[in-house]
Amino acid sequence: MKSVWEVSSMAIMDLTVPSIGAELEEIDLSNCRKVSDSTITRLIGWVIPSDSYGGFPGGESKGAPVVVGCAKLRKISLSYCKHITDRSLYHMAMFAADRIESLDLTRCTTITDHGFSFWNFRPFSALRHLCLADCTFLTDKAIMTIAATAKGLESLVLSFCCALTDFAVEVLALGCPRLRVLEMQYCGSAVSDMSLAAVAHHLHELVRLSVRGCVRVTAPGVRAFVAVSQSILYLDITQCHNVIERIVAPRENLFIKQ
Template identity: 25%
Template sequence: MHRSRAAARSSSKAPSESSTSSSPERAADDDTDFFAQANDSQSSIGVGTFREQIGSNEPDIIIPPIGRLPPEILISVFSKLSSPSDMLHCMLVSRKWAANCVGILWHRPSCNRTENLRSVVTSVGKSESFFPYSELIRRLNLASLASKITDGELSAFTQCKRIERLTLTNCSKLTDKGVSDLVEGNRHLQALDVSELHALTDNFFRSVTALLSTLRNMRELRLAQCVEIDDSSFLRLPPHSLFESLRALDLTACEQIRDDAIERITDAAPRLRHLVLNKCRFITDRAVLAICKLGKNLHLVHLGHCSNITDAAVSQLVKSCNRIRYIDLACCNLLTDASVQQLATLPKLKRIGLVKCQAITDWSILALARSRALPHSVSPSCLERVHLSYCVNLTMEGIHALLNFCPRLTHLSLTGVQAFLHEDLTAFCRDAPPEFTQQQREVFCVFSGEGVMRLRDYLNRNVGPFPSETEATMYDDEDELDEEENQVTGLMSAAAIRDDDDDDMGESVIEVGPPTG
């Protein structure tokens, strides 16, 4: 037994060590040495040869604990780095670090500047590179260079076959062919944003709707201001096709869309959660009744400027889709207090837009302040943001009640509401945007954050607290919150589905070329 152990120790120091050894320590040692040279372009063959020349009398190199960390821990640490330059420096430590860091760095490459885009395109286009960069890109956002992106720049990414999120917002120089060639090569696509690509024609939408049959992972489709899209783009979908994964659809300002298309969409995508139809001016109550089929799946619906909608449709929407958290009905001039009183019964309603709904009165605001879907509920309203600009019939009484009965309120817009255009009240408003004209500044009245609290306190001191109907005003920590409620975005912006991190807007940018060596 003693000889056996001695032989084993002698064998471990033999000069015939191979880079293919199954020893965990040796593999880690090899990885650690690769980028540790003064000249990081030195080949790994040279390092191995140098090790063999040392001879069996040299002791083994002691690997520090950080060199023995498993990949999952390294990846977890690297993913916490916010600076791309820090991540790039980590890649230069060793092959092991590089292998576990490169996927994070190239997951969403930086294309926010022309030089960054050129670097990314060059790296992706190299036939011989240390890593297969084209296979690492999962999210591609070219919106920062929208005015410079052409079909030529886009064609450089056609070899990227694993893109999951593609954002081409406002890339106005792109044509049907450029976008279609890239989309058709990515069967794992989960989100596509081609908003404001006015040059796209029905040929592109025909190919996209055809692709929907194969893109079973598609969760988010944004076609805002694609003015050429019409009902036929959706009516040509196969009769019994279902897109169970689709959660968000944005058709803002697609004015050729009518009721027939909405009926087909809700049949084909029964699990839609966010539906944006802002400025689809020709849809009527029939489209809203089709939306009712989404039932409890619907969390956000934007119907601003859909001026043909009536109280009857809104009432049915509330009954069928009682999990709505966000609804915008701006400029729906046919709506009256009856609609808002129904909307007030939504138990999870957090944001509501009623801008320029000029028929509503204080009865609507009192309903929002007091009404609860569950009888005898002791929890206050869930409302966080209320947009009431240019609702000219509102008075101090209704807004005062809203402030006192909605303790979670963080945003209240009352632009153009005469009852609040007084210096003692506008003192709590936020500043008007710098691009506003003098006339716009004079009627601007938006309270947010601390401004809402200060307005509430001021009114309670000077007007007296509005009489309550219940003694219970305590915040209910047990109130059910949906797991995806944080996905709801600002009132006038489209909502997005975020599976992991996405707030997709404001993506971090990454500047990196292929590692040398």
């Protein structure tokens, strides 16, 4: 449903009818301008316990719990859905933390660190891919929560998250040891030689790293990184203006884009 501008929030909610929603596992609502928190709440759904409607005083509850929404939904793309707020992050934490595998929040500029603080309620044990590109208001606090609650992350995109610092990268390196892909293009002052050192020493499964346009990265830092990291296969250092000389890859299976 990518870029379907005129579809209303109510029409999207209709996907939760049992004949469709019961088996829906993946949805792409990128650039759907009318998507709101209510849309996401209904899609993710919730569970009504059996005793909420079928119980009798002094007796056993009758019936099974009622599942509302798409109980199997595990991959969600909400890029450029600018009406999504911290309320959606709260609902994900409460009702889908154990099943969301992929989440794209590119350019969802109204989400904040406070929204990610709700993730502390329950671990996002299934989450493997998270894209936060262009979420310019997120700070190290959000990254600290992600590193603490989504330790199984394998792919993380933080491009244009300019409010981050070196500390955020160090926290990720320690908290998400299974990262294989890390993209931090144009992160302002967030990435430096110190960040590269932390990544090299702790992310032993990392195969792809992009620090394109990160002006604090220098040639000595890059050389030290490729010397230490034995897993890296692709490194993008284009537009890193302090990397002047050509960096020679120490291994044949390592491609350095510069």
